[in-house]
Amino acid sequence: xxxxxxxxxxxxxxxxxxxxxxxxxxxxxxxxxxxxxxxxxxxxxxxxxxxxxxxxxxxxxxxxxxxxxxxxxxxxxxxxxxxxxxxxxxxxxxxxxxxxxxxxxxxxxxxxxxxxxxxxxxxxxxxxxxxxxxxxxxxxxxxxxxxxxxxxxxxxxxxxxxxxxxxxxxxxxxxxxxxxxxxxxxxxxxxxxxxxxxxxxxxxxxxxxxxxxxxxxxxxxxxxxxxxxxxxxxxxxxxxxxxxxxxxxxxxxxxxxxxxxxxxxxxxxxxxxxxxxxxxxxxxxxxxxxxxxxxxxxxxxxxxxxxxxxxxxxxxxxxxxxxxxxxxxxxxxxxxxx
Amino acid sequence: xxxxxxxxxxxxxxxxxxxxxxxxxxxxxxxxxxxxxxxxxxxxxxxxxxxxxxxxxxxxxxxxxxxxxxxxxxxxxxxxxxxxxxxxxxxxxxxxxxxxxxxxxxxxxxxxxxxxxxxxxxxxxxxxxxxxxxxxxxxxxxxxxxxxxxxxxxxxxxxxxxxxxxxxxxxxxxxxxxxxxxxxxxxxxxxxxxxxxxxxxxxxxxxxxxxxxxxxxxxxxxxxxxxxxxxxxxxxxxxxxxxxxxxxxxxxxxxxxxxxxxxxxxxxxxxxxxxxxxxxxxxxxxxxxxxxxxxxxxxxxxxxxxxxxxxxxxxxxxxxxxxxxxxxxxxxxxxxxx
DNA sequence: TTGTAAGCGTTATCAC
DNA sequence: GTGATAACGCTTACAA
Numbered sequence: 001x002x003x004x005x006x007x008x009x010x011x012x013x014x015x016x017x018x019x020x021x022x023x024x025x026x027x028x029x030x031x032x033x034x035x036x037x038x039x040x041x042x043x044x045x046x047x048x049x050x051x052x053x054x055x056x057x058x059x060x061x062x063x064x065x066x067x068x069x070x071x072x073x074x075x076x077x078x079x080x081x082x083x084x085x086x087x088x089x090x091x092x093x094x095x096x097x098x099x100x101x102x103x104x105x106x107x108x109x110x111x112x113x114x115x116x117x118x119x120x121x122x123x124x125x126x127x128x129x130x131x132x133x134x135x136x137x138x139x140x141x142x143x144x145x146x147x148x149x150x151x152x153x154x155x156x157x158x159x160x161x162x163x164x165x166x167x168x169x170x171x172x173x174x175x176x177x178x179x180x181x182x183x184x185x186x187x188x189x190x191x192x193x194x195x196x197x198x199x200x201x202x203x204x205x206x207x208x209x210x211x212x213x214x215x216x217x218x219x220x221x222x223x224x225x226x227x228x229x230x231x232x233x234x235x236x237x238x239x240x241x242x243x244x245x246x247x248x249x250x251x252x253x254x255x256x257x258x259x260x261x262x263x264x265x266x267x268x269x270x271x272x273x274x275x276x277x278x279x280x281x282x283x284x285x286x287x288x289x290x291x292x293x294x295x296x297x298x299x300x301x302x303x304x305x306x307x308x309x310x311x312x313x314x315x316x317x318x319x320x321x322x323x324x325x326x327x328x329x330x331x332x333x334x335x336x337x338x
Numbered sequence: 339x340x341x342x343x344x345x346x347x348x349x350x351x352x353x354x355x356x357x358x359x360x361x362x363x364x365x366x367x368x369x370x371x372x373x374x375x376x377x378x379x380x381x382x383x384x385x386x387x388x389x390x391x392x393x394x395x396x397x398x399x400x401x402x403x404x405x406x407x408x409x410x411x412x413x414x415x416x417x418x419x420x421x422x423x424x425x426x427x428x429x430x431x432x433x434x435x436x437x438x439x440x441x442x443x444x445x446x447x448x449x450x451x452x453x454x455x456x457x458x459x460x461x462x463x464x465x466x467x468x469x470x471x472x473x474x475x476x477x478x479x480x481x482x483x484x485x486x487x488x489x490x491x492x493x494x495x496x497x498x499x500x501x502x503x504x505x506x507x508x509x510x511x512x513x514x515x516x517x518x519x520x521x522x523x524x525x526x527x528x529x530x531x532x533x534x535x536x537x538x539x540x541x542x543x544x545x546x547x548x549x550x551x552x553x554x555x556x557x558x559x560x561x562x563x564x565x566x567x568x569x570x571x572x573x574x575x576x577x578x579x580x581x582x583x584x585x586x587x588x589x590x591x592x593x594x595x596x597x598x599x600x601x602x603x604x605x606x607x608x609x610x611x612x613x614x615x616x617x618x619x620x621x622x623x624x625x626x627x628x629x630x631x632x633x634x635x636x637x638x639x640x641x642x643x644x645x646x647x648x649x650x651x652x653x654x655x656x657x658x659x660x661x662x663x664x665x666x667x668x669x670x671x672x673x674x675x676x
Numbered sequence: 677t678t679g680t681a682a683g684c685g686t687t688a689t690c691a692c
Numbered sequence: 693g694t695g696a697t698a699a700c701g702c703t704t705a706c707a708a
Binding site (some may be wrong): 114280 | 390418423437
């Protein structure tokens with residue numbers, strides 16, 4: 001039923017190795033036999049078994065994106081889906097396959113290190129920092145196994161990330177430009193690196209503008225609607241309410257919108273809102289949200305390229321690993337036009 | 339460097355075949371040797387090469403989800419992302435890997451039939467009807483290659499789908515219950531199967547309620563905001579405007595909200611809105627949208643189960659392939675409480 | 677330029 | 693119970 005290299009060899013009256021060389025377009029085979037063998041290959045509709053090839057070549061031509069699906073917040077992030085597309089767009093044309101692996105099932109023996117790496121099931125890995133713990137990175141380094149981290153990691157490791165500090169700068173700067181002067185920041189989790197980066201940009205921008213950085217204007221919490229609502233309520237009802245808020249996510253921002261609506265605070269007149277992340281809902285809230293788009297597809301592209309580089313498939317790769325975010329100004333923060 | 343079955347055999351002083359049997363927990367091996375060999379395996383940190391195993395067993399323990407990333411509308415649908423999660427959740431524990439393949443690059447020789455199927459790279463395939471054309475299904479049937487379609491296909495093929503007709507019924511029924519009596523339907527593409535199913539439910543429900551089905555109340559178009567806006571404008575400014583609208587998507591619905599706002603039509607008092615699909619934005623529009631949630635994660639689970647069944651890995655599978663949608667009533671259609 | 681033969685790391689079929 | 697040995701389908705020196 002299935003046709004193998006042997007069948008082709010026989011049909012063409014040549015050795016298996018010759019067929020193999022023809023398949024790989026070796027220069028040591030005469031054009032004559034090449035075309036002859038190729039004809040037969042077409043005729044018999046032969047496709048080499050990638051498993052056998054993999055065994056012989058000691059590689060699988062596959063890379064994995066690791067995801068922790070147990071973390072809903074992470075899995076549900078459409079963010080990852082875009083990364084998948086970005087990675088695929090660079091590795092696909094290079095004849096690599098993409099497998100998506102959930103690290104959740106990975107108890108002891110089922111650990112992805114075994115299931116995918118030692119296994120030789122994949123040639124390289126892409127994952128974010130919550131999966132790629134320092135210990136894992138150390139292990140992968142020791143094994144000299146190629147991997148790319150989404151999010152900054154320690155030196156020997158290669159990573160890509162969105163420039164979150166710049167993001168904090170851009171959002172804060174935008175609000176300042178719009179004439180807001182008392183800007184709060186909400187929705188970050190205390191010591192989370194993501195928050196720290198973003199708040200750094202926020203802080204630096206305020207300082208540079210000669211404005212004070214007040215700790216009572218920075219409210220930590222989850223990046224969820226309720227937390228955004230609570231934070232906004234607290235801020236807006238304080239003695240000196242801010243006149244603008246930078247939010248960690250669209251959901252936080254929606255909570256702020258809700259609070260403002262209830263307190264009859266006019267947006268953008270009395271309160272400006274600008275938020276990280278461009279979710280599909282950003283344009284559809286009332287008013288639409290000024291948001292900062294991080295091109296996660298491009299993030300996947302960068303990660304894919306870096307990985308392909310490591311795998312020796314030469315691709316022109318930019319050395320910079322930080323992607324610039326793009327501000328999308330919408331009504332929630334535009335009062336200069338008034 | 340890398341440790342193979344041979345190394346273990348030598349270290350344990352047994353034959354390779356014995357080690358293999360131990361790995362597969364064959365009953366013909368004494369507990370004694372089993373534990374001895376296992377100890378060595380642990381010690382030497384041995385993991386069998388899945389490529390070699392694949393070659394020997396003639397299977398890859400991998401299934402693919404095919405996506406056409408060139409169709410933005412399709413790729414961007416977070417819908418697919420949930421399916422991925424659903425599929426993974428059933429095949430993962432069964433030691434299958436998941437690969438995501440883009441059929442876009444598949445010109446001639448690069449066609450996925452070669453790249454994945456004839457290739458033996460994957461043991462089974464899951465894809466939606468836009469990828470699984472009748473010709474492809476025929477070919478796969480001929481090859482007796484296992485595949486599951488997301489969306490109904492012809493007889494020999496196995497498929498899963500959301501019950502879109504029931505969806506049409508539920509949404510229309512809900513609006514009727516809320517006291518609306520003149521219900522329009524917008525956003526479907528003329529002959530698209532998805533639209534036909536949904537409109538069938540809508541039509542049947544109206545008929546059953548003794549209401550007329552008026553063709554001027556059914557407006558086709560893309561499921562995008564602008565189209566929804568245009569359709570709503572047209573309907574609401576007509577001689578006999580409807581008092582409720584069923585939308586094909588959240589985006590259509592947002593267009594309707596926009597139009598209603600401009601025309602000062604009160605929602606839900608003067609106009610009820612209910613829509614297919616529960617996007618993250620549904621709860622955040624003004625007012626929040628009554629929407630119909632299709633559990634696409636569960637769709638992936640069903641597809642995964644059916645495929646595992648075909649691959650002989652017995653899993654308890656429900657025979658029904660239609661998933662029931664769940665109505666999430668929100669303010670945009672609730673006037674009975676008033 | 678083409679053919680021979682030895683791997684690649686498992687599994688599976690028989691003997692023992 | 694355990695061990696040779698032949699597949700599995702392809703690649704790759706090394707010969708010819």
